[in-house]
Amino acid sequence: MAERKPQRIALLGRGAIGQRVEAALRERLAPDATLAALVRPGKTVPDDGAALAVFSELEALLAWRPELAIECAGHAVVAQAVPALLRAGCDVVIASVGALGDAGVRSAIEEAAGAGQARPIVVSGAIGGLDALRAARRAGLHSVRYTGRKPPLAWAGTPAEARCMLAEVRMPTVVFEGHAAEASRAYPKNANVTAAVALAGAGFERTAVTLIADPRVDANVHELHAEGVFGTLSLRLANAPLPDNPKTSWLAALSIEAALHAHFNPFSIHPSDWS
Ligand SMILES: NC(=O)C1=CN([C@@H]2O[C@H](COP(=O)(O)OP(=O)(O)OC[C@H]3O[C@@H](n4cnc5c(N)ncnc54)[C@H](O)[C@@H]3O)[C@@H](O)[C@H]2O)C=CC1
Numbered sequence: 001m002a003e004r005k006p007q008r009i010a011l012l013g014r015g016a017i018g019q020r021v022e023a024a025l026r027e028r029l030a031p032d033a034t035l036a037a038l039v040r041p042g043k044t045v046p047d048d049g050a051a052l053a054v055f056s057e058l059e060a061l062l063a064w065r066p067e068l069a070i071e072c073a074g075h076a077v078v079a080q081a082v083p084a085l086l087r088a089g090c091d092v093v094i095a096s097v098g099a100l101g102d103a104g105v106r107s108a109i110e111e112a113a114g115a116g117q118a119r120p121i122v123v124s125g126a127i128g129g130l131d132a133l134r135a136a137r138r139a140g141l142h143s144v145r146y147t148g149r150k151p152p153l154a155w156a157g158t159p160a161e162a163r164c165m166l167a168e169v170r171m172p173t174v175v176f177e178g179h180a181a182e183a184s185r186a187y188p189k190n191a192n193v194t195a196a197v198a199l200a201g202a203g204f205e206r207t208a209v210t211l212i213a214d215p216r217v218d219a220n221v222h223e224l225h226a227e228g229v230f231g232t233l234s235l236r237l238a239n240a241p242l243p244d245n246p247k248t249s250w251l252a253a254l255s256i257e258a259a260l261h262a263h264f265n266p267f268s269i270h271p272s273d274w275s
């Protein structure tokens with residue numbers, strides 16, 4: 001089977017998702033590749049014995065000449081680092097999809113990808129069903145509604161804190177009601193999925209979003225309902241959170257692994273995946 005594995009791979013961000021993806025690259029996906037990480041300026045990375053080039057400046061990472069970068073750092077990194085990497089010919093996997101809610105960021109990425117002949121790869125992250133939504137929209141979507149529920153403390157550090165006392169929430173409490181453009185901007189660490197839904201489906205302004213702090217769930221629950229000429233779609237995911245970050249679903253890290261697997265093996269169907 002044809003494989004195209006880049007030899008120089010950079011992680012943009014080395015938090016809960018970044019560390020999972022790094023382990024998957026080393027253990028399964030690209031054990032022969034050389035890895036680098038872009039970390040927040042001033043952040044020290046403990047020497048855990050892993051061979052990893054660590055950069056805190058984008059220019060230094062660009063000089064390292066990565067062939068593939070995996071963004072799992074946040075919206076600012078998508079806006080600031082991703083266009084420069086694409087322009088330099090480096091394919092970039094994007095996890096912080098909500099950054100694409102900003103039309104300026106979207107067009108900078110499109111323009112840079114064209115100039116560098118490189119691919120931005122937007123992952124499905126913690127949500128699913130986007131293939132069906134993408135197909136359904138071709139005949140016209142009447143409505144798309146996304147509802148996200150997380151345990152109250154998964155909303156810590158977000159505007160939800162102004163809506164309720166998270167530690168004292170005893171009933172499901174709506175912390176946001178609006179559309180995907182507002183949701184992805186206001187909740188950059190909790191509502192990237194709304195941007196993925198918007199991009200696949202009806203667009204940012206026509207994707208209705210409700211976010212709920214729900215003490216009755218112990219998972220990150222994502223519900224999607226769409227109606228259109230095609231019929232109706234209803235999807236519910238109850239995602240286990242990553243142990244290192246309760247805001248983030250394990251599936252988000254796994255979706256990056258799946259996107260990398262597809263990127264490395266574009267022409268193959270892997271029977272080993274079926275078991
Ligand atoms: N598409 C989806 O479904 C999901 C997307 N995400 C996105 O992925 C991002 C990462 O998620 P986690 O790993 O759980 O978060 P995390 O908070 O555990 O890790 C983020 C890492 O990025 C680093 N970072 C922040 N600013 C940086 C900068 N300017 N340069 C380099 N590194 C920087 C932080 O130091 C931290 O190590 C989130 O911020 C969110 O935007 C998260 C969950 C789901």
Ligand SMILES: O=C([O-])CC(=O)C(=O)O
Nearest residue numbers: 126190191192193248249
């Ligand atoms: O990981 C999740 O469940 C969803 C999430 O945080 C996001 O969309 O930003």
